[in-house]
């Protein structure tokens with residue numbers, strides 16, 4: 001696995017009385033919208049979480065490539081917007097039931113146009129990535145080029161060192177790079193938004209998490225990756241969020257290699273198998289209060305997301321387990337911690353915890369049916 005070490009600088013709190021920069025995203029802390037000329041007072045958490053995940057991916061992958069919008073701190077340059085739109089388009093198409101999957105004879109006809117739109121999105125995405133890679137290859141030719149150690153440089157270095165055919169192909173770099181953005185951003189931002197939604201829906205859990213942070217780290221203190229191990233309640237919140245809202249609810253499809261009997265049913269050789277992780281977590285026959293947000297269920301036990309014991313498998317398992325797992329886990333803990341350690345959050349438009357809409361919207365990734373909107377209030381230090 002390729003490790004990139006400079007990403008931890010992305011998530012840090014920079015204090016300020018009016019506008020607080022969190023991972024370079026501006027969050028206004030003024031209580032009245034009219035007091036602030038620059039931004040609206042309420043944050044659309046969906047946007048904030050997605051910008052945050054996007055900026056982390058950009059910092060990691062492209063060392064703040066200017067098209068990412070990181071230079072403005074908004075994560076919303078034209079390139080960034082277009083790219084995010086493509087990723088969302090891919091997720092939406094991938095989540096739609098495709099008649100061609102059920103009636104192979106229709107596959108070529110593509111009656112819903114899903115394959116056609118998919119191909120179009122991928123072409124656009126590869127076009128963008130190809131131009132970024134070429135730009136980097138050109139810069140690297142300069143004699144005074146200093147390697148930035150971001151993911152792109154790392155991949156190019158590997159591809160130039162390797163003699164095997166499969167790595168010595170510029171397309172491999174493009175496709176590997178595409179993965180960081182396509183597979184890593186939507187999943188991470190949806191999980192972060194759900195975690196925030198559950199904490200606002202369950203203020204006791206939020207208070208407990210903030211208490212733990214205050215005691216172990218200190219209010220508004222900068223984020224260190226090494227702190228995560230000292231925050232069992234925060235870890236339990238992330239696990240509970242995965243439990244109730246697994247970002248990829250059906251994992252990736254599998255195919256039975258042989259006839260298998262499971263629970264009295266025969267799964268015939270060649271059958272496509274979808275693993276419904278969402279339903280596994282919600283089974284009242286197995287779990288107490290499966291629909292309630294109770295992070296405590298993950299305290300004092302060894303259940304984790306590595307799929308060794310299979311209770312909690314939001315990243316899948318076996319040979320196809322998500323390769324981004326270590327990165328995603330660290331990103332999530334650091335981002336969530338930044339959001340709740342620096343701010344208190346106030347729901348908008350008369351919504352109170354009891355009336356929040358916590359419905360899921362199913363696609364390839366599991367999103368909130370109604371985006372979360374809340375106002376960040378700078379926590380007193």
Ligand code: HEM
Nearest residue numbers: 183184187188247248251252314315316317320322324328
């Ligand atoms: C909250 C964050 C994430 C979640 C919940 C998640 C979940 C998953 C799941 C469930 C799978 C399918 C595994 C299976 O079917 O067994 C998967 C595959 C994958 N994930 Fe993630 N992922 C996340 C973040 C990331 C990140 C940050 C990256 C890259 C940097 C990434 C890269 C991939 C790739 C490349 C695959 C495909 C592996 C294959 O085809 O076998 N993921 N992910």
